[in-house]
Amino acid sequence: MTTVLDGDAVASDIRDSLTDNIDTLTTAGVTPGLATVLMSTDPSSETYVSMKQRDCEEVGINGIHVEIDADAPATELYETIEDLNDDPAVHGILVQLPVPEHVDERRVVRSIDPEKDVDGFHPENVGRLVGGESRFKPCTPHGVQKLLDAAGVDPDGKEVVIVGRSEIVGKPLANLLIQKAPGGNATVTVCHSHTEDLAAKTRTADIVVAAAGVPELIDGTMLREGATVIDVGVNSVDAETEKGYELVGDVDFESAKEKAGVITPVPGGVGPMTRAMLLYNTVKAASAQTGVDVELP
């Protein structure tokens, strides 16, 4: 029997535990604040940001939303970040990526105060993660780790094949999973667009993580019987839906499900976990910045 992991349910449990932490902070006079900055007209970016704001409201985080016209000069975004860095009510800052082409994305990431960088993308935080002393684990990799844990799949000693080498998922996830720490200790292979014979690699894996951004790249023929399959893909493809697009993963779910022991769906798998871990990092940031201790889930 194949288990289909319910990311919405696991994320909901994490939000419940965080609500207790947030109560502790609020009682001590600290309301955690998360600023989301959107400089884009992409409909899926708008959807994600509004979901993040709704999550904040649900758990009692003060969500501050800043919208910048996609045609505005880049300096407007840089100045917004400076203001948010200086605002003591803001404990976490997320600038929704991608930013428009005329904006320097690296500069954006570097200009966020590392202590407020709840995405974990600032080079200082990347360095800390690689060095085994992470401040904020990036939300999607952390969500994958929590989802595996909730499913009772321990990466310790397992062969993990990650398909995709992005700064946001592939690279940081590889780092988390090789760490000599609970939720780590895996043998990790990172595959990408230049990998020869991808299927030969994925067939060796106990755990396959698809994070290439290619719709339905991984199908059942590429999997070992009983493998755990984590689908990080959130590809918007044109469709005749209300929004004009639909969400498709990097895994061909139907054929993969025939082979997998455990599999995540899209939507309802990793996506909600990413959002839950953003709340987690915001609570962690508020606690670190104010010295009010909380016991994170």
Ligand SMILES: Nc1nc(=O)c2c([nH]1)NC[C@@H]1CN(c3ccc(C(=O)N[C@@H](CCC(=O)O)C(=O)O)cc3)C=[N+]21
């Ligand atoms: N600075 C920054 N940080 C990010 O973490 C970041 C980003 N930029 N840019 C875009 C990607 C993508 N991302 C998603 C988060 C949640 C869902 C999610 O919740 N998806 C739901 C459904 C979404 C729907 O219904 O459209 C699901 O999979 O069930 C998806 C995608 C965060 N990202």
